[in-house]
Amino acid sequence: MQILIIDLGSQYTEIIRRSLRYLGYRSLILPPEESLEWIKKNKPKGIILSGGSASVYDQDAPKVPEEIMDMGIPVLGICFGMQWMAYKQDNGSVHRVQEGKSYGPVEVSFETESGNRLFADLPEKLKCWSSHGDSVKNAPDGFKVTATSLAGSVIEAMENGEKNLFGVQFHPEVEQTEDENAILRNFTEKICGCKPDYSKEDIIQEIRERTKKELGSGTAIIGVSGGVDSTTLAAILAPALGEHLKAFMIDTGGMRKGEVEKVKEMAKRAGIHLEVVDKYKEKFVREIGTTIDAEEKRAKFRKVYGEVFQETAKNCHATHMIQGTLATDLIESGSKGNSDLIKTHHNVDLELGLKEIMPLEDFFKFEVRDLAYEFGLEDLVAKRHPFPGPGLYLRIVGVPVTDELLEIVREADDEVSKILIRHGADGLISQIIVALLGVKTVGVKGDGRVYEYSIAVRTVETADFMTVKGFQLDPEICSEIISTLTRHPKIVRVFFDWTPKPPATTEFE
Numbered sequence: 001m002q003i004l005i006i007d008l009g010s011q012y013t014e015i016i017r018r019s020l021r022y023l024g025y026r027s028l029i030l031p032p033e034e035s036l037e038w039i040k041k042n043k044p045k046g047i048i049l050s051g052g053s054a055s056v057y058d059q060d061a062p063k064v065p066e067e068i069m070d071m072g073i074p075v076l077g078i079c080f081g082m083q084w085m086a087y088k089q090d091n092g093s094v095h096r097v098q099e100g101k102s103y104g105p106v107e108v109s110f111e112t113e114s115g116n117r118l119f120a121d122l123p124e125k126l127k128c129w130s131s132h133g134d135s136v137k138n139a140p141d142g143f144k145v146t147a148t149s150l151a152g153s154v155i156e157a158m159e160n161g162e163k164n165l166f167g168v169q170f171h172p173e174v175e176q177t178e179d180e181n182a183i184l185r186n187f188t189e190k191i192c193g194c195k196p197d198y199s200k201e202d203i204i205q206e207i208r209e210r211t212k213k214e215l216g217s218g219t220a221i222i223g224v225s226g227g228v229d230s231t232t233l234a235a236i237l238a239p240a241l242g243e244h245l246k247a248f249m250i251d252t253g254g255m256r257k258g259e260v261e262k263v264k265e266m267a268k269r270a271g272i273h274l275e276v277v278d279k280y281k282e283k284f285v286r287e288i289g290t291t292i293d294a295e296e297k298r299a300k301f302r303k304v305y306g307e308v309f310q311e312t313a314k315n316c317h318a319t320h321m322i323q324g325t326l327a328t329d330l331i332e333s334g335s336k337g338n339s340d341l342i343k344t345h346h347n348v349d350l351e352l353g354l355k356e357i358m359p360l361e362d363f364f365k366f367e368v369r370d371l372a373y374e375f376g377l378e379d380l381v382a383k384r385h386p387f388p389g390p391g392l393y394l395r396i397v398g399v400p401v402t403d404e405l406l407e408i409v410r411e412a413d414d415e416v417s418k419i420l421i422r423h424g425a426d427g428l429i430s431q432i433i434v435a436l437l438g439v440k441t442v443g444v445k446g447d448g449r450v451y452e453y454s455i456a457v458r459t460v461e462t463a464d465f466m467t468v469k470g471f472q473l474d475p476e477i478c479s480e481i482i483s484t485l486t487r488h489p490k491i492v493r494v495f496f497d498w499t500p501k502p503p504a505t506t507e508f509e
């Protein structure tokens with residue numbers, strides 16, 4: 001383990017670990033009281049002190065062993081970590097909360113000229129993320145100020161180059177600091193001399209071991225939707241859990257054209273023994289079709305999905321349920337961190353009386369896509385656009401779902417996909433959402449009046465789906481989509497939607 005992260009109570013501690021993992025480094029998180037012994041025994045190449053909500057002046061502030069600053073190991077103190085470093089050198093060097101507090105984006109000016117290693121290759125000014133009460137008032141003896149904000153009035157970074165001690169007041173680990181991980185990369189590579197040691201095989205091995213440990217002698221059920229997350233997870237776990245893993249695909253009736261066959265083929269290729277449960281399709285349509293409200297539809301889908309899952313689990317004597325839920329799903333469902341509920345996800349916090357295992361809960365989409373390549377899933381999973389669990393049920397907007405409308409939107413979705421593939425445009429887009437809009441409008445077909453539905457085609461670009469940009473299609477492609485879709489007797493108009501998220505979400509519901 002090359003890097004030790006000492007957790008001083010920050011909500012971002014896990015994000016430091018994830019950023020290091022992304023850069024290819026394994027790291028360990030320990031509380032301060034366990035850190036010294038571990039450091040002496042394991043001699044890491046670098047130490048990162050996380051932020052934290054305490055003030056260095058609090059009686060119960062985390063007690064970091066001071067020896068770490070004299071062991072010749074580079075130390076990077078983030079936020080509280082930097083304040084602690086300053087305070088320990090000079091106990092008058094930290095401002096109390098009133099003077100220095102800052103929450104949100106801050107423009108930081110860096111000292112990049114004089115061979116500064118931590119900020120090498122950064123521009124002179126950069127948007128960074130800060131979230132602190134106290135702040136460092138003056139750099140203690142032996143330290144120099146290497147970054148500031150608010151016209152030099154706030155010390156944003158300091159270092160003692162001789163002793164390899166570095167402090168940053170802002171948070172380099174979060175995405176809102178627009179350095180693309182350069183600061184953590186410089187610390188690990190240029191200052192600590194780390195060599196990447198975290199391969200995909202390590203990640204896969206770790207996921208398998210953690211899951212095996214949690215499962216013990218039990219049997220787990222996993223729902224494979226054919227999406228990147230659940231399919232990759234089933235492929236990772238199938239060889240490790242063998243008979244202890246039962247993989248199912250629930251055909252909800254809201255799948256895309258040819259979806260079930262594609263998923264079956266994919267599972268076979270990835271070594272997953274998959275059983276398709278399709279006897280509940282009518283129940284899904286019947287129950288979801290009783291409302292047009294987005295959240296109620298999601299709640300109904302979730303309820304039926306839960307019932308079907310529970311019954312399936314009972315039939316195979318499962319004790320656990322394995323979920324491919326990602327960090328993003330948990331954040332947006334309000335289950336992780338302090339964020340608001342944006343949408344109810346069908347598979348988050350399902351209470352089925354089974355123990356839940358979520359091996360991907362710290363992972364982000366791009367990481368899971370990377371793993372998919374390891375299992376020969378590149379065409380069907382890694383390059384495949386995501387599709388939500390409730391599927392086409394979320395793509396019929398403003399009118400109750402029926403079998404007939406599902407069929408219309410399924411055909412429209414298939415036609416749009418085929419056109420985009422033919423024009424080589426699908427690879428440029430992160431997701432295509434084809435939805436039937438339930439507001440009827442007047443049209444004229446074959447010289448007769450029609451009063452029918454519209455289709456909305458939404459094409460977006462994104463890396464993580466937390467935010468998306470609209471992708472504007474060529475007019476030639478739009479014309480082909482319009483002429484193809486309006487051939488259907490029930491489709492009068494086609495709308496193109498390039499609204500970003502925020503304010504619009506990716507899906508319509």
Ligand code: XMP
Binds near residue numbers: 431
């Ligand atoms: P939103 O609409 O929240 O979508 O911007 C972000 C990404 O998540 C997908 N999505 C879901 N996936 N179950 C899923 O498995 C769901 O309930 C769900 N809702 C949205 C959406 O398609 C997009 O890729």
